Structure formats: C-alpha cells, structure tokens
Amino acid sequence: MLDDSSFRQGIRDSVLIILAVAGFGVAYGVLAVRAGFPPWLAVFSSVIIVSGAAQFAMIGLLSSGPVAVLLAATGLGLRHIPMSASLSNLIGLRPLGTRLRLAFILVDETFGLTVRAADAGVEDLVAYKTAADLMLYSGWVVGTTIGAWFGGSIDPEAVGIGVLFPLLFLGLAAPMIKSRKDLLVAGAAVVASIVATAVLPTAWQITVAAVAASMAGVFVGE
C-alpha cells in the first residue's frame, strides 16, 4: 500500500517536470516524424523507451544506421547502472513487481527528485517515485503525441525549453553540495564535462564525465 502523503508530495514536486518533459516530448514528436517515423511509431517509442536522451540520440543517428543507434543507446544506458544501484539502496527490499515498475521509468528527473526526497526524509520513497514517474510518463507520452500529430507549427525552443532541463539538474545538484568533498566532485564534473564535450561523441559525454568525477570523489576524503 502506497503512502498517500508521500504520493501527493511526489505529484506536487513533479509539476514543473511535467511541463518541461511535455515540452521536450513535443520536440521529440516533431523531430521523430521529420526523421521519417510515422506518428504512431514516434508515440510507441515514447511509450516503451521512456528516455529522452536515448530517443533523441536514436532520431539523430537514424541516418547513420542501426549500429550507431544501438551503440549510443548502450553508452547512454550505462549511467542507469549506478542510478539503479543507488535507487536499490534507497528503497530497500521490495517485491519484484515494484522493482520492475520503478526500473521501467528510472529516468534522471524522477531519480533526482527521489534522491532529494530521501535527503528530506520523505516517508515512502516508492510512493513518491511512483507519483513522479506517473507525472513524467504522462507528460512525455502526451507531449510526443502532440508533437507527432500536430507539431508542424510548434517551436519548443522559442520558450527556452532547451535550457530548462540542464537548469533543473543544477537545481537538483545544489542542495546535495554539503561538504568540501561534494564541492570538489561538482567542480570535477564541470571540468570533466567540458573535456568530454571536446573529445567524445555526444552519447558518451555525460556518462564518462559523471563516472570520472565520481572516481575523483572516491579517492578524496571528507
């Protein structure tokens, strides 16, 4: 049984995310159709993949062939592994069905909210993440549907949707910086990201930068 107050808090905390995600969903729907997907396949991909990064990479690399797309999806998927371990630690022992459900929508946004909720002492993290996941999933699929069928005249970039996402992550990271070690990890992540963008393909930049900065954190004391 999910805790009602944690569920409601998950809904409240993800209101902003649903707006941003829906905007990105519209952009994805527009781009997927322009890349050659029929509208139903654009929507179906959002229903079963639920990963903005993997889906945008898939569309962007479609002309490069399936191997490039699958490699990019693998590179982007690597960052889910530590997230999966972190979430597993946070929620503890749960039934298989619950873990499968939480894994299906293990995305950066709701993972970030859940980590923040754990820090804030939210009672039922499964209820909280379930609510945030439902909000995100609805926004992503509805946004994609709008973009795929009616997206010809919509320009999500005109309202600055593109910058809202990275800004959201800056906002999620800020409360996590509590010690000199955290500050060092954040600084290392910035430097590693700049280097990664200069030398690595897009699909690997975030994963490599995050792992490199985390490694720096492992070897530094508090």
Place this chain on the structure above:
Amino acid sequence: MSDLVLVVAVAAITFGSRLAFLIRPRPVPQGALGRFLDVFPLALFVAIAATGMVAPDGEPAVTPALAAALGGVIGAVVFRRNLWGVLAVGMVFFYVTRALTA
C-alpha cells in the same frame, strides 16, 4: 533493420541497464563502490547541467544557456540552494541574455 525493430531494441537496452541493480535485492555496497555510489548522483546531475549549459551545441561557448548557468549558481547562493530559486534566476538570466544578443 526496420524502424520498429530498432525502437524495440533501444527499449530493451534501456530497460536492461535500468534493471541492473533492481532485478533482485543486493546488500548495500561498501568500500570504494559505496563511496562511488554516494557521490555519483551529484556528479551525474552536474555533468548533465554542464554539458547542457556550458556546451549546449557540443563545444564550450558563451551563449544564453551559459548565462542561465551563471544565473542558476547565483540563484543557488541567494536562495540557499532552493530548486525554485535556481530555476527562476537561471531563466531570467537566459531570457535577458537572449534578448540582448538577438
């Protein structure tokens, strides 16, 4: 490979990576792995923010997105690391810079 098969394959890869540690409960990692997992979310979020704002087009450049990053950091300091403060000040910096550079 048809587009439908490609979509299903990407979905399988993505779900598989997400299941890694959730498919069955395991003991909480200790030692170096535990410390790694402790700092990984912070490193990941900063990396996502940095790649999206410092290098939105694939290489570092001075853009409205970079101004948004500066605004976000100022918002974090002024509003004591509050999420909404970061977003509000960051978006104001973004819109002002975009208007000034248009």
